[in-house]
Amino acid sequence: MAESDVDPDEEDRRLMGRVAAGDDHALRLLVERHHGRLVGYLTSQLGSLATAEELALEVFVRLHRAAPRWRPEAKLSTYLFHIAHNLLLNERRRRARKPAGALEDAPEPADLSHRSDREVADIQEAFRLAVAGLPEEQRSAILLLVQQDLSYEAIAEVMGAGVPAVKTWIHRARLRLREAMGPDFRPET
Amino acid sequence: MNDMADRLPIDDRIDAALRAGRERRAPGFADRALVAVARERRRARILAFFPYAVAAAACLTLALPLLTASGHDAEAERLAHAAAALEVGLPSLDDAEALAAFVVSGS
Structure with a gap:
């Protein structure tokens, strides 16, 4: 079957199963599939590509940690944005406590x-x-x-x-x- | 409240501007993600092992005065080094359990 025939959600579920079994290549494929949109979303939220990439890395670390317990009730992309949303809230709380330097928020x-x-x-x-x-x-x-x-x-x-x-x-x-x-x-x- | 019900022409332009930032592919991102995950795995292993290491180090520390008092200076010195190694280096769980068992049986 050609790759374009594969349902993307089904492919995500299959890859998550492999990630849960410790397959780093499957994790790499998931990162390649989803990181562009995550970084785009986080950059729009934060105004800083560097901070967005840092948070996106943490999203995938948490995804890997949760893989053995993950149940495919929702789309994986929804789950990824849910993790990103929680990290954004934490980041905003951190910034509220300790105001960031001007450079951190500067646009590219x-x-x-x-x-x-x-x-x-x-x-x-x-x-x-x-x-x-x-x-x-x-x-x-x-x-x-x-x-x-x-x-x-x-x-x-x-x-x-x-x-x-x-x-x-x-x-x-x-x-x-x-x-x-x-x-x-x-x-x- | 329907997002599409009261749309104005400007909404199309706002949507286009929002979509322009939809995707930012970062070169080398997957490599960095795998490095971050490997670092997390190591951290998780150390955290899982930490209580055993602390317990073994405590046993060794408690055993030192007994051994010193009974004249086993060489044993005491060896255990002191082992305790220090446990506290600093966190060797494998098997090593820690073996040391703890040795201390319990020896003292």
Whole structure:
């Protein structure tokens, strides 16, 4: 059977079974399959690629630790985002206790060699700040829905909340982002 | 409350901007993840072994005065080294159990 014919969730379950049996190659395959989205999500949450990668590494360490007890009742991606969500909460608590240096939150530098690049970078930065300015639940919910294509039910599971609360957070996040960016917002210009 | 019910044109552009950050593939990430997992395995093994090491070191420490008092200086010195090794180096569980058994039977 060609790899494209394999159901991705079924493949995740198969690989998790092998990870539970101590197969590091299966763990490597799982990391390759999922780390891009995890790092993307965590970078959007934290504004720092380096911190996002650190947290993503910890997500996989915890996944490996939990593998023998893992039961495939939910999709593995939902489980990974659930671990990431808990680590994010811990990270925010840590930062609240000990404010991070300015560098830690600095966005990755953009290439500003052309005027149009600068304009695009300015728009991207304004959008990044608008997302960063959302309350925690609203930011997580809209990123998981729109950026990561999770269902409302999966988001509720990841965040340990009810579906109605998730819908309310997403609605409020949209209102805030509309207001922050204005009707002329053109991210691709 | 339906996310799709009251959509405006700007929502499409917001969604596009959010999706732009969907994936960030990091070169060498899988290698680093496996190193982190190997480090975690070692840590877990040490933590599992730690109570045995502490118990064995305590037994050895308790046995030292008895051996010294009975004139077994060479034995006492050997056990002192073993206790220090247990406290610092955390050898295998088999080694620790063997040492503990030796102390119990010897004292």
